[in-house]
Structures are given as C-alpha cells and as structure tokens.
Amino acid sequence: MHSFLSNKFTYARPNYSIHSLDDVKGIVYRDKNSGTVYSGAQSRIIRLTKQNPKHTSVYNWFADEIYKYLNNGVIETISSFDKWHKDLCCSFISRLSKIGITAEYGMAQKYVNLTMKYVYCFGDSNTININKFQFCHVILDGYTYYPSSNRAKYKGRNNYSGYIIHTPFYVTDVKPVLINKSLTSWSKLSYGQYIDIQNDIRDYFVKRPLTYGHVAFLGVSRRATATITSTYVLTPFEAEFFIW
Secondary structure (H helix, E strand, C coil), X not given: CHHHHHHHCCCCCCCCCCCCHHHHHHHHHHCXXXXXXHXXXXXXXXXXXXXXXXXXXXXXXXXXXXXHHHHCCCCCCHHHHHHHHHHHHHHHHHHHHHCCCCCCHHHHHHHHHHHHHHHHCCCCHHHCCCHHHHCCCCCCCCCCCCCCCCCHHHCEEEXXXXXXXXXXXXXXXXXXXXXXXXXXXXXXXXXXXXXXXXXXXXXXXXXXXXXXXXXXXHCXXXXXXXXXXXXXXXXXXXXXXXXX
C-alpha cells in the first residue's frame, strides 16, 4: 500500500529518508524546489521570513518532534497517537505564541497531519513499523472538512468503483445534516471540535469501509500492490489520499 499511495501523492519525496532529520526539515520548510508542509498549510498565516528567524527555531523543533516519533520504536495505540498529536499541536501553538503568532488547534493540526502524509511518502518509510501511521488523522481543510468560503473548487464527486466520495467530505458524506449550517472554519477549530470530527470520520469508515478493491484500478504498478488483496480496508489516513 505504501508504494501505491506514494505514487498518488504529487509531492512525494522517494529519495528522502525517514531516518534523516534533515529530510524531515526539508519537507517541513527547507525544500524550496516544490511544495512543503509550510507552503501547503497556510504560510500566509504563519510566515517564515528572513526578518523573523525565530520562526526557524520553531519549525526545527517541530521537525525534530516528528523525527523522534517516527524513530523511537514505540508501538502505538489509538489513545497514544491521539495524545501525542494533542501534545505536539498544543506545544506548537504555545511556541508560536511566544514569537507573536496566534494559531488555533485547527491550524496546528494541518501542520502535523500534512507532515505525516509527507513522511509516509518517503522512499523508506515502509522500513519502520506501519503502526506509526495506522492511527494518523485525516487532514482537515476545505476539501476534507469545510471551506473557508463556498468557492466551487472545494465541491466535487469522485467515483471509486461505486464508492462515492464528495468534497467537502465531512459535511457532505460524514455529516450531511451540517451542510447548510454555520460551522467553524477548519483553521479555527478548537481541540474538542477537532477530535470529535476525527472520531466521526473513524466511525464513518468503520461503517462504510473503503477497500483496495475500490481503488485498485488507479494502481500504476501491479508489482507495487502484489501482496494486497481486494478486501484490504484502508485506514482513514490512507483513505484521505482519495478524498482530494
């Protein structure tokens, strides 16, 4: 599944190593050749400029925390992952506050969740226990949760062998009752709102599993998925690759 999903991600770095702190820093903010987590998580809000080098220390700390999580050898549970995620986001918000930047949990989650997607797509991320990614959250943004405006680009319909996924995913498929209600934009979500949404998404995929059989037709290489059966059930983290 690793190769299958990585091939679908535009910004995958197959030459990057999950065992290299410099490579983790690269995808967080240093790599200027193409998309980074920084550029893909609203850089206009949390700016990194030559005039404010304090930002660099926060991003270096953040990359180090991701690196330690990936390489510490600890076997995760859903509870331990959720705790690690909350602690990291809260520390990120606190460190940004100390340098004059205000961010809500909704913004911090995108940095963490997008980073996990990037590092999962490193060429050797399948050399660590897949458990490190098993409980990862779905990135919440205009495609997966709710747009900051009603721009048409956030509205879509994808058909995966009869399994239909709409965007914005949460308010269209998971909780369609909310579609005409006033909701908190994704970047302003509190922790309580955020974790409720993640649990709703987890429950949704338990009740309505997306399997490899639904998406196998997208495979670029049969060899890359030779050991995956059609009944393999994607985790919410893996399913997010097909929501966009």
